[in-house]
Amino acid sequence: MSESLAESVKAAPMPLVNEAAPAAPATASPATQPLLELVNVWKRFGEAPRQTVAVSSVNLKIEPGEFVTLVGPSGCGKSTLFNMIAGLLAPDSDGSVLFGGAAQRDGQLLGKVSFMPQRDLLFPWRTVLDNAILALEVEGVPRRQARERAEAMLPEFGLGGFGKHYPHQLSGGMRQRVALMRTFLFERDLLLLDEPFGALDALTRTRMQQWLLDLWTKHRRTVLFITHDIDEAIYLGDRVLVMTARPGTVKSEQRIALERPRDPAIVTSPGFVAIKRHLLDEIEEESRKSFLQEERQA
Amino acid sequence: MNFKRINFKRFLPVAISLLVLIGLWQGAIAAFEIPPFVLPSLPAILKHAVSEFKPLSASLGATLLEAASGYVLGALCGLLLAMAMVLVTPLERGLMPLCVAINSVPIVAYTPLCLIWFGMGPASKIVLIALAVGFTILVNALHGLKLPEEAAVNLMRSFGASPVGIMRRLRLPAAMPSVVSGLRVAVPRSMIVAIVGEMLGAYKGLGRVIYESTQQVNLLNVWAAVLFASLASMLLYGLLVWVDRKLVWWR
Amino acid sequence: MSTAATGISMAAGARAFLRSPLFAALALALVWELAVQAFRISPRYLPALSAVLRDAWSIWPQLLASFNRTLLETLLGFAAGAAFGCLCGITFSYVRLMERAVFPLFVVSQTVPVVAFGALIVIWFGNSLLAKVVTAFFLTFFPVTVNTLHGLASCDPQRIALMRSFGAKGPTMFFKLALPSALPQILVGLRLGIGLSLVGSIVGEWFGETLGLGVMLIEAMNSDQIVRIWVVIVACGLMGALLYSALTLIERKIIWWRAEA
Numbered sequence: 001m002s003e004s005l006a007e008s009v010k011a012a013p014m015p016l017v018n019e020a021a022p023a024a025p026a027t028a029s030p031a032t033q034p035l036l037e038l039v040n041v042w043k044r045f046g047e048a049p050r051q052t053v054a055v056s057s058v059n060l061k062i063e064p065g066e067f068v069t070l071v072g073p074s075g076c077g078k079s080t081l082f083n084m085i086a087g088l089l090a091p092d093s094d095g096s097v098l099f100g101g102a103a104q105r106d107g108q109l110l111g112k113v114s115f116m117p118q119r120d121l122l123f124p125w126r127t128v129l130d131n132a133i134l135a136l137e138v139e140g141v142p143r144r145q146a147r148e149r150a151e152a153m154l155p156e157f158g159l160g161g162f163g164k165h166y167p168h169q170l171s172g173g174m175r176q177r178v179a180l181m182r183t184f185l186f187e188r189d190l191l192l193l194d195e196p197f198g199a200l201d202a203l204t205r206t207r208m209q210q211w212l213l214d215l216w217t218k219h220r221r222t223v224l225f226i227t228h229d230i231d232e233a234i235y236l237g238d239r240v241l242v243m244t245a246r247p248g249t250v251k252s253e254q255r256i257a258l259e260r261p262r263d264p265a266i267v268t269s270p271g272f273v274a275i276k277r278h279l280l281d282e283i284e285e286e287s288r289k290s291f292l293q294e295e296r297q298a
Numbered sequence: 299m300n301f302k303r304i305n306f307k308r309f310l311p312v313a314i315s316l317l318v319l320i321g322l323w324q325g326a327i328a329a330f331e332i333p334p335f336v337l338p339s340l341p342a343i344l345k346h347a348v349s350e351f352k353p354l355s356a357s358l359g360a361t362l363l364e365a366a367s368g369y370v371l372g373a374l375c376g377l378l379l380a381m382a383m384v385l386v387t388p389l390e391r392g393l394m395p396l397c398v399a400i401n402s403v404p405i406v407a408y409t410p411l412c413l414i415w416f417g418m419g420p421a422s423k424i425v426l427i428a429l430a431v432g433f434t435i436l437v438n439a440l441h442g443l444k445l446p447e448e449a450a451v452n453l454m455r456s457f458g459a460s461p462v463g464i465m466r467r468l469r470l471p472a473a474m475p476s477v478v479s480g481l482r483v484a485v486p487r488s489m490i491v492a493i494v495g496e497m498l499g500a501y502k503g504l505g506r507v508i509y510e511s512t513q514q515v516n517l518l519n520v521w522a523a524v525l526f527a528s529l530a531s532m533l534l535y536g537l538l539v540w541v542d543r544k545l546v547w548w549r
Numbered sequence: 550m551s552t553a554a555t556g557i558s559m560a561a562g563a564r565a566f567l568r569s570p571l572f573a574a575l576a577l578a579l580v581w582e583l584a585v586q587a588f589r590i591s592p593r594y595l596p597a598l599s600a601v602l603r604d605a606w607s608i609w610p611q612l613l614a615s616f617n618r619t620l621l622e623t624l625l626g627f628a629a630g631a632a633f634g635c636l637c638g639i640t641f642s643y644v645r646l647m648e649r650a651v652f653p654l655f656v657v658s659q660t661v662p663v664v665a666f667g668a669l670i671v672i673w674f675g676n677s678l679l680a681k682v683v684t685a686f687f688l689t690f691f692p693v694t695v696n697t698l699h700g701l702a703s704c705d706p707q708r709i710a711l712m713r714s715f716g717a718k719g720p721t722m723f724f725k726l727a728l729p730s731a732l733p734q735i736l737v738g739l740r741l742g743i744g745l746s747l748v749g750s751i752v753g754e755w756f757g758e759t760l761g762l763g764v765m766l767i768e769a770m771n772s773d774q775i776v777r778i779w780v781v782i783v784a785c786g787l788m789g790a791l792l793y794s795a796l797t798l799i800e801r802k803i804i805w806w807r808a809e810a
Binding site for chain 3: 494
Binding site: 083086087088110111112113114115117118119121123125126134135137138139186 | 449450452453454455456457458459463467468471472474546
């Protein structure tokens with residue numbers, strides 16, 4: 001770990017190097033400092049000869065304020081990658097994750113990134129409001145204060161008046177919104193959203209995408225968003241990263257030059273369709289590989 | 299008006315079968331000329347219960363005290379041990395076989411030991427009840443504390459929660475339904491263990507009354523004591539259903 | 550390569566043994582013996598395992614006979630209680646009226662301490678095997694009923710709808726869907742039942758019997774023989790473990806599919 005760490009630290013445009021200190025460089029301007037950087041990140045499970053490589057040689061940089069989407073076939077290691085960025089898994093020792101320029105040790109990222117997993121995972125014994133403030137409570141914010149903050153945000157998330165309801169009384173879309181609210185209330189620079197709209201029907205999904213973009217524009221956080229839906233990836237993102245089938249790595253990167261704010265009608269515009277056609281080709285190949293992998297395993 | 303009617307209809311079948319049972323009881327006594335030392339008549343039992351109300355309630359009180367003390371002690375120990383086992387995994391792996399071994403033996407088999415070790419007073423019964431209740435709660439609590447899936451635990455970790463924080467905000471609430479289910483089962487069990495313990499050796503309590511009355515062939519007293527024990531159990535159970543609704547409010 | 554492979558499989562085999570209940574039992578026995586020696590625990594509290602085994606060996610024929618007798622009572626009481634419990638559970642599940650009429654009485658019956666009944670049962674059935682079986686039966690039938698009822702009630706309504714769309718009727722529906730999906734829960738009830746059946750037999754024996762583990766327990770208590778009490782405790786524990794493992798084996802044969810999350 002020490003060698004590549006030393007190298008990656010030397011490569012980063014940062015005068016001060018101190019593993020123990022948290023992020024925020026004193027002299028480098030935010031514009032040149034990537035918020036998140038992955039350097040040669042690998043994740044292998046098990047031992048030879050029955051080893052699976054979930055993620056191989058991932059290098060990427062996320063600038064502050066960006067909205068980056070990640071697409072790839074199922075089983076390509078997207079979720080594993082996210083778990084590493086959230087601090088739940090440590091990357092293999094030959095790579096590292098840099099947050100705010102500082103390389104992160106195992107578990108150091110926990111609590112630094114706002115993570116929204118695929119399922120809403122709302123606690124059935126907490127009201128909507130209490131579910132939303134869960135992360136704040138863990139952070140140590142006093143309950144009353146946290147509740148006030150969440151209460152103020154309810155209308156923005158379309159949950160006005162539902163604060164005292166319980167999860168089982170809400171629809172799937174509303175539960176996802178509560179989970180989103182929980183993610184936004186946890187004020188961190190980086191938001192990780194793992195296929196948050198995957199379980200919703202198409203109509204709800206479109207509305208939620210709008211919502212998300214409005215929120216992002218208003219609050220200006222950095223978002224890393226996983227999806228398997230190409231339309232969604234292009235519509236939402238400044239950049240789209242395409243991942244390969246297992247072992248997952250970043251195959252290509254596509255800058256989305258479409259203007260913001262994005263109109264929903266944009267999905268049928270020629271510019272959009274051109275990008276989509278290009279990405280489809282890239283992904284089609286990986287999807288086929290992934291499908292064959294699954295067949296072989298069965 | 300309406301409200302009263304609905305309730306009545308629901309309890310009608312039970313009421314009828316209860317009446318049938320009473321009818322069979324009295325009918326059998328009359329028809330087969332069963333002597334009272336085999337099966338006393340219901341009015342006789344009730345009359346005896348009323349006339350002996352004071353001493354029987356005193357005995358019931360003694361039994362209830364033992365049962366309640368053992369119950370609370372056992373429930374607390376069971377829950378705390380379960381939490382410790384979840385927080386410290388090697389503890390679970392080490393203690394589990396011991397717990398399984400101790401639990402394979404029916405609690406009643408430990409009665410003589412407890413009586414010899416702790417004497418004939420209430421202490422021996424309390425220990426026995428705590429053992430019985432403790433294991434029930436331990437098993438249920440362990441099951442409930444381990445219910446949350448890995449994704450939920452990971453979510454809490456991603457917020458920066460410590461293992462204790464995860465226990466407090468995720469595992470304990472998630473375990474409530476299981477724990478309360480165990481608490482419910484443990485109520486009649488604690489009464490029965492109390493009485494069994496008292497039967498083998500005690501100074502006070504319904505079990506002792508039953509034992510003595512059996513020796514003296516005072517069957518009326520036995521049935522009256524049983525009636526008291528039964529009613530008390532039902533009341534306690536009803537109490538616990540109420541507690542259940544308070545502890546597991548989100549259902 | 551082959552030596553490495555045998556090395557790996559040996560390590561895997563050793564690991565499996567370490568996890569097995571047999572190893573746990575042996576480890577426990579060892580800890581017992583060593584702890585008593587090391588901490589000089591008074592035999593009044595915890596006699597050494599070796600002392601217990603010696604005493605057991607000295608009365609081996611009587612111990613074995615008592616063990617078998619109690620086992621017989623337990624198994625008979627369990628069989629009767631389980632059969633009755635299942636039948637009641639099924640009836641209650643299909644005939645709501647019966648459930649509302651009789652089930653509450655079942656619940657009340659469990660609040661009656663069986664020990665009180667023990668004396669009465671001996672009066673009614675005499676000092677015989679039947680009396681103990683009845684006591685065991687009394688404790689067994691309720692958990693089996695409750696769990697059978699619960700298991701049948703938890704059948705997935707969407708699956709029921711599917712079967713109905715195939716034109717399935719009553720008995721078909723029961724044997725092909727309701728019963729299999731209720732089996733895991735029924736087995737939970739059976740596991741509870743068999744433990745309670747053992748309790749019933751032991752307690753039943755306290756009210757008059759010449760043979761049985763419960764009898765041995767009382768006699769040992771009355772003559773203040775701590776080691777003998779421990780012998781009976783271990784014997785009861787072994788019987789309990791035996792019964793539970795037998796049930797687990799049956800469960801594994803009948804319910805080989807994993808319950809859905």
